Amino acid sequence: MENSNLKLKRKMKIELVLFLIGFIIVSIKLAHIQFIKGKEYSLKAEEQLNASRTINASRGIIYDSNGEILAKSGTVYTVTLNPVKIAPENKEKVARILSEIFELDYEKTLEKTSKNVSIVNIARKVDKELTDKLRMWMDETGISTGINIDEDTKRYYPYGSLASHIIGFCGSDNQGLDGIEAKYDDMLKGKSGTISQAQDGKGSNIGEDGEQYKAPLKGDDLTLSIDMTIQSIVEKYLEEACIDNVCTDGASIIMMNPKTGDILALANYPDYDLNNPYTINNDELKNLWDTLESSEKSTYLQGMWRNKAISDTYEPGSTFKLVTASASIEEGLVTDIDKSGQFACTGGIEIAGVRIKCWRYYRPHGGESLRQALMNSCNPVFIGLRTKNRC
Template identity: 40%
Template sequence: MSSNKTHHREKIAILFFLLFLAMTGLMGRLIFLMIFRSEHYGAMALDLHERERTIKAARGNIIDANGMVIATNRTVCTISVIHNQIRKADEVVAVLSRELGLQEDEVRKKVEKYSSREIIKTNVDKALGDQIRSYHLEGVKVDEDYKRYYPYDTLASTVLGFTGGDNQGIIGLEVKYEQYLKGLNGKILTMSDAAGIEIENAAEDRIEPVAGQDLYISLDVNIQRYCEQAAYQVMEKKGAKRVSIIVMNPQNGEIMAMVNAPEFNLNDPFTLTMDAGVPASDKEKQDLLNKMWRNPCINDTYEPGSTFKIVTAAAGLEAGAVKLDDNFSCPGFRVVEDRKIRCHKVGGHGSETFLQGMMNSCNPVLIDVGQRLGVDNYYKYFEQFGLKGKTGIDLPGEASTIMHKKEDMGLVELATVSFGQSFQITPMQLITTASAIINGGNRVTPHFGVKSVSTDGSSVNTFTYPVKEGILSPQTSETMRYILEQVVAEGSGKRAQVNGYRVGGKTATSEKLPRSLKKYISSFIGFAPADNPQVIALITIDEPQGIYYGGTIAAPVIADIFKNILPYLGIQPTEEKTVSAFRIYG
């Protein structure tokens, strides 16, 4: 009996000891959590009771060369609900569905959903947001937000680009300069009780947003609008598929205008234009939208045709392979290996100098210059002029030149490249290279961005761009200006003449692939004043109907643009007559 009592006492003692250890451990853990982890769990508790709403930062404006705002913001509202704070769910559903034009079932699903916050609708007009706020519905939040707005609708749509629902840039300058434009979002912090109901009269913490910087660009609204008008006129007149125009300062690369007609509405970028077609599926619609948003000036390549003779001529002069008074003969074709390559003039130009060959846009003359240079030398200048790389323009998605590999380039390929066929470049690449050839030999980087400025003016970022100097000699550049002035004065570019101004340029009519379709791109590149170029412009007319020669339909458009924008830019006319076409220069 005594041994049993002793045995039970031992068990009780062990049990008490184990309980003591457990209590000691729990007390130790409690002390550890209360003293050493108090901040951590205090923060967790705070997070549990805090409600956070984002205050969107105002996106920076985009401002043109004259200080005109061409991309800005409109105040809109985001309507949302917090389930635990709603006391009259039926009333909330009825008001929101009626005011926002939504289905009651759609609104009710969000109102009855257990979540910290459900967004009912974004981009609500501010007046409507204020009206919803006036109902004082518990659990309904009306937060002011910003929506991108473009005052000129379609102006420079493929250049400016647009933003998505999150107000982030999608294409164009909007995405290229995102880091400067986007700003820094703020926050509103409110307290709620254990049930998630917002505590009345509780302190509200705000972290104010920081607005994005304003972007100043070289694009001039007045020049852009005039070029767009000219593009639409020739597109309608010639039944063309598309018309692109670039106007640039060849001395520093600042782009004054870039048109891709038809443009689209930046305030409604997800609605297809009438020209885009009718989609059969969502995927097809997205493909059509992507096509509508493309910027052919930088995204698409084409065979430049005779405008590229500028490059062949400059390379030949720079290498000493040809001089202005060198004599050539054009019977209407040139035989290279087993190929008979024709001139645009079937009967030929007969005997002519190199200068006259350029004025006549004679293929055989340029083929001969290319053959004199040879593949190695021609390829060297092709790379030296910067044609193998990209221009570095401050727009996304620039395409590269599509050119034969040097080892695959025979005499026939050399002949066709010499007058602008069998390879492809972008219009931007062509005008950039031509600028270097006429500006004294400096390859500039084409660009729109000039500077970004904070809203209070305290921070200014001035953008700089690379310049590759000496891609050809000033003497060759001067000779090329003279040649191209003669092309306009008495050659194939006569329709580009502007009364009182010295204009240089080159026409082109290139046949699209496949050749069997007989579709063409008509183009003209021109600059003024010819002796000291301040403006260079390129127009490409895609698939014009009827007469399609660049000298006939493209050159007059540039002449009309120059007639209007040269005085606007303060470039004074000169009384000096154009020098004779037969002067031997350089």
């Protein structure tokens, strides 16, 4: 009797221990689901429950100083599917028509129509012409449940490559990636809207309200100090000068209104097409493009997009003579800039044993006023100004 009692007690002890172990395992799992994975699962549940689509906001317009449009957003369409809502007998038909209209792989599209999710992307930023074809098919066949055609926006640059380094361009999500588009992205981008609909696990709508539409908010417009007429003249002559003088590294021009500091034109040569910013602007590279590594492509593209006029450093050279001349007037070294013969150019000047020549050393300028020296870009005069010597 005592023996069997002992046996029972031992058995109970073992059972209790096993139960405790089981309880601990379940508790750990529960804690894992609730506290560690909780956020992820609730997001997933929400995702399944709420099939919401984003409507991109139209970006603000970029104008030049005369109100010419440099960048604007046009209406395009984005097509998405809610696969769980498409009736099984329609999936093949839907996949067939979508792959035809948007030139997609049929098998991959069919796979998308069968996914157990509430939203899949089919075609982004397509023209109305194509979505009209789809709408017509939907009307004819009466198959429309689960197919969404939503308004979207696309950036257009009416002048193509003009002022490309100033304006910059946008990415596929309408985010500014370079130039003004990137710098003032917060201002230009606006606020996207949503179309949402609560659904159960099978994709049926919950509630009577239907789709909830939250309209996007258009971005603010921006007016630049750039004048497109001046900009296009500057670009034309910059290109000519670069070609005539074989400037293999390109060149830049900045034109400023000295009274206000407004930049009226800023150009780099070569430029690129803002409507196709990922197309390289060099024919030699264009031919090699498909053979390049992606890191090489990226380097070339970054180089093409770089606004050299403000990103690169270079010697100011003779443009600095303006500063020397201004300082000499301010410091009283020169009181009358038109006093003829105040300076004399003999073709060069010796500084610390080195003779620095005037560019017209072969026929020296002779007597000059400060204004004439500046007009002649005469090196010896400006070296002399610094040391208060006459040359």
